[in-house]
Amino acid sequence: MKKITIDHLARVEGNGGVTATIDGKVVTDVKFNIFEGPRLIERLTVGRTPEEDVSIAPRICAICSISHKNAVIRAMENALSVTVPQKVYLARELMHMGEMIESHSLHVYYLALPDYVGFPNAIAMASKFAFEVKIALEMKEFGNHVMQVLSGRYIHGENPVIGGFGKYPSKEQLLWVKSRAIQFMPFVFKTVNLFCELNYPDCPEEDTLYACCEPGDNAYGFWGDEILLSSGEKIFRDDYKKLTNEFVVSHSYAKRSRYNGKPYSVGALARINNLGERLEGEAGKSYKKYFNERWKRNPLFHNAAQALEILYCFERILRLVDEMLQFPEDPPRVTYATKEGKGTGLVEAPRGLLIHHYEITNGLVDHVDIVTPTAQNAEDIERYCHLAAQKLLDEGKENEIRDRMELVVRAFDPCISCSAHLAQVQKAPKQNWKEKLDKIRSKGTPVFVGVGNQNRSDDALGINLAQKMREQGIDNTWLETELKEEGGPLGNRNDQPLIFLDALDFQEEPGKVTLLPLEYVFRQASLSHRFAPFIQILKNGEQLKNSYLLGVQPQSVKEGGNLSLRVREALDKVLEWIAN
């Protein structure tokens, strides 16, 4: 067994790493780790006033501090039924454009481009790309200035508050923003051409589901009251958990998300895929020129999508300034007396869908849920790294795996401070397998499916157990090989629980038995492959929730051996319990 580890991922924001485990010709496991420690942000925002949380919650992430600010304010205003005048919305959007430009230009030029042109960092890259490095810095600085003008400073500005702003930018400041934006236009076009024409490797490529905010009015934009999926489905803001269903994995303090059991992607590429048709002006023209089928399947195109968005933001800034100037009067802060409420705020951070949810009782926040883009992307990051690693291994290019995985991770632009993320925990209760099995059986007669490889010693245990159960006359027992494409009993089992029987390496003594929700098992990349065809059949999320894995720790899964003694003893115990 061999491990390729990228311990600290340089040039991603925060601390993270990715590890691929290779067993002979197979990449058995890929883990995207976050070393960043737990901060419990969702707990330390509890018991505080909405105003205090508007100050504290954005401290999750410096790079997305404006997105967090807009998300927490949107959530609080929804919770407290505060409606703000048009000028406030315009100012918030302008502020958001500053962050997008700052973050995207930092990312494409400083964090991603060095990989494609073969330099360790942007400063070294300056020897050959002096002009690009210099102007990209100025563009990033411009983004920072826009944020400073609106929010009070580069990072964690306190000027935006519930009900409006402490102070509005002057007419001179706004006109300065506009004139600077115009000056950048030639370089912005150059940026689009550069990143849309880069030679992106064709590995990894595979379909995924994209999620982003639905801005409404058939417009492009960075917030909304619904989530739009690339499948066409829409989810109202307060129902966001339908999409995110967060869970904890043991190798990271950042939570994970799957939709109907499958990973999904958020970010610039998701937005361009879902909303690109709506782009107007020069951004619209560039979209039509460059967008193609590969953008739907290849995460490396995130960088191209970011470049397109930089163009969109610059065009939008020109209009926002004009619109703001139509309101010369600064509106007073909207006051509110509400002390109770629940509210969700959806925002597109540079790296994707960001959700803040607050519940307020008696003037104090008593429940907080924050879902960050990196937490949502983590599963797809692992999946695409796994794909890339396996493909390169198949092609005999093992020495390229490390760099390619870094390229993939970096394309997603993970902001690892997002690991601050916390929410209600879904966790396996501390019960033994017998108690769990009885509980499942109390809900309905289960369907059992034996899974495994009969030629690999203890890996045969699932099939073996299912066969014995049949001999004992236990109904509804199937073998993996008997299942058809449409799934037979899997697809139409109504409320019946589904239990897979299989060997499971859960780091215990051989012969130990465990019973876990299938969703939990599916998070383990290596196992998910075996279950992938079944998960496909379990389209409906409710069915997946009612599916389990009864796993026995194998002693060995070597080719050609028989079941080990300890596993055989364990199977007898399981059989006895099920038969009774």
Place this chain on the structure above:
Amino acid sequence: MNQEKLKIGIYELTGCAGDALLILDCEKELVDIFNAADIQSFLMAKSDNIGGELDVALVEGSVTTEREIEELKDIRKRAKLVVAIGLCATVGGIQARFLDRKEWEENYKKVYGDVKMTHTHAVQSKPIDAYIEVDYYLPGCPIGKEQFLNFFTRFLKGNPPEKSQNPVCVTCKYNENDCLLKKGILCLGPVTADGCGSVCINHNLPCVGCWGPLDVANRTSEFYLLQEKGYDIEEIKKKMANYAGTKNAGFFEKLGKEKR
């Protein structure tokens, strides 16, 4: 000018990465910084990072895992001087709210449940001086650009940086703002370390205290002053604790028992 360049490492523990980002945000000066010093490690900016001896280590973030304790101790061994940059490194950050161990454990469980972490173990958030000796502190959430450049150039020239002894109010007066406390708005300026340029008050908003408590400020006096003005005691305590991290530990317990 043949003098050897200062070897500098910039490290990020747990936080929002805002202090490292702010260093990257010194756009105009960034190339000069990289030229003037030998930046041996800066994960956010480059990939050819190395270990080895350092003249100065700048450490951002608070310590929240066992892995970070080890990393921090290693940095201390390698560096002649260690500087804590940002609120998290200097006081433990907003995540150092649960000072009581039991309270922290309960909250940790509410977030992560019983999932046993395999990669490292979590500990209560603490500033870096809880584990190693720290030579200089540069507070702020995040640090200020001017403040950082000032600090950095003094190091380059071999002059030890000076510690700010002023509260936010001093700059606020220079900026000719009206005092919000006089208008009946709870502002933490008098007890908060200076360095932000009184940015909130410049925007008609009260200071939230994000530079952390000023050591030399008379917090007790401020507390009673606010109380006399009719502010709710619990509200004052909570506001003062928001960005105080571990530095307010013990302070509130004693409050109200002292002789005035």
